[in-house]
Amino acid sequence: MxxxxxxxxxxxxxxxxxxxxxxxxxxxxxxxxxxxxxxxxxxxxxxxxxxxxxxxxxxxxxxxxxxxxxxxxxxxxxxxxxxxxxxxxxxxxxxxxxxxxxxxxxxxxNPLAPSLNELQEEYKALGYSEKEANNFIVYQEFGLIPPEWKDRLIVSNEASATDKDGKNEKGKTPMMADRNQINMAKRNNVLFSSTVQIGECRMLETSRADMPFNKIKRNFTNSGGTWKELAENIDPDVPEQARVDALLAVRDVICNLTQESAYKIKCIDFGDSLHDMPLKELKSELQKADPFWDQCLTILNEKIDKKHQHKVIVSLVNVLCHE
Structure with missing residues (x-):
């Protein structure tokens, strides 16, 4: 007791x-x-x-x-x-x-960020006029281009091609880069995950590099999900063999990276700059995002002609990197 x-x-x-x-x-x-x-x-x-x-x-x-x-x-x-x-x-x-x-x-x-009035005061403290400060805020916070800036925008890499006097090769003074380039720079550090279901890897094992694209496409389409999206959305302007090599590269890497039923591919939101980004820079950013991209791009570099790689990679990003 x-x-x-x-x-x-x-x-x-x-x-x-x-x-x-x-x-x-x-x-x-x-x-x-x-x-x-x-x-x-x-x-x-x-x-x-x-x-x-x-x-x-x-x-x-x-x-x-x-x-x-x-x-x-x-x-x-x-x-x-x-x-x-x-x-x-x-x-x-x-x-x-x-x-x-x-x-x-x-x-x-976003209460921790400075208010618009505080931003304006910061710009004015740096020596800008009130109108210039307002233009900066409109551009930075809302993505709108003030009317007086439109004639001063420069495209591509002209902004960096300046001499010691701050002028470009044509003698004009560049004021800012293209808005798309700035969006790209702001987004390059943003990572998000896209989940790829890999339960159908066994069905894709019968696909081989010596098979015609139509048969490879049928196998991927029958597997459904992301595999179907890949087969249907890879750039048609790319030669068939390059499309075959791209699909098989994705299959080989994803199906060997994990034994789980799904794999989360970390991606980068390139925004509107994806199609215009140089191939070298595109590869570099993707390789830093996820091991999948590092291995897949290595295979693509070996299998696919360099002149077709950009279109292939853009196609893969559009399918594999949607949230």
Whole structure:
């Protein structure tokens, strides 16, 4: 009997259910309630902010792990349910909602960034006039080109072809680069994942480099999903053998990178600059994004003539890098 009482007492203490502390008055009972409230509030805010601020599946695994650990904090076993646990669970729920709403507000309003008035003052402090500062803000924040800038825009690489006096080869003073180039520079560091289902790799094993493109295309189309998209959207202006080599390169790399049912390819949002980007720069950016691109581009470089590589790579990016 004594052993049973000891076991029950230990179990109650482990779950914060000590009758004297719950029902008792004074600082001990208040401290227990405040501690429970703080526990629930802290975890609720943490999980809520993660959910509200998350824009990528990268944090999903962490959120899932954190959620699974909540049972250790709040516990829902009715046998030991008490006031302290009620406060803890209630605080968690309320502050999780507060955290989610706060995260959504931060994402939509970006309160940590300087306001437009502050940006204007910063530009003016650098010596620009108020009108010039306003033009910079319109261009930077909204992507709009002020009317007085239109005749001063230069295309491609003329902006960098300047002499020591700040003039280009034609004697004109370049003021800025093309908007597309600036978008590209801002987006080059943005990574996102695109999931490719690879459950049909076995069906694609029968495809060989010596087969005509139509048969390769039929095999990929029958596999469905991303494989079908690849076969149907690869650039038709590229020779058939180059298209065959491109499809097989993607198959060989993806199907050997993982044993899972899907593979997440990290990609770069090139925006409108993808088609105009030089081949060397395009390869360099993709190789830094994901091992898939590094291996796939190595195969393409060996199998496909350089004059066709750009069109092939653009086709692959358009299919494999949509969110």
């Amino acid at each position: 004594e052993n049973d009482k000891s076991t029950l007492q230990t179990s109650l203490e482990a779950n914060d259910v000590i009758p004297e502390k719950i029902s008792g008055s004074g600082s001990s009972g208040t401290s227990a309630l405040l501690a429970a409230l703080f526990n629930g509030m802290g975890v609720g805010l943490l999980l809520g902010l993660l959910l509200g601020l998350a824009v990528s599946p990268v944090v999903s695994a962490f959120i899932g792990t954190l959620s699974s650990l909540l049972i250790l904090l709040i516990g829902l076993k009715e046998t030991y349910f008490n006031t302290i646990k009620s406060v803890r669970i209630g605080a968690f729920g309320v502050f999780a909602v507060v955290g989610i709403l706060s995260g959504l507000y931060i994402r939509s309003h």
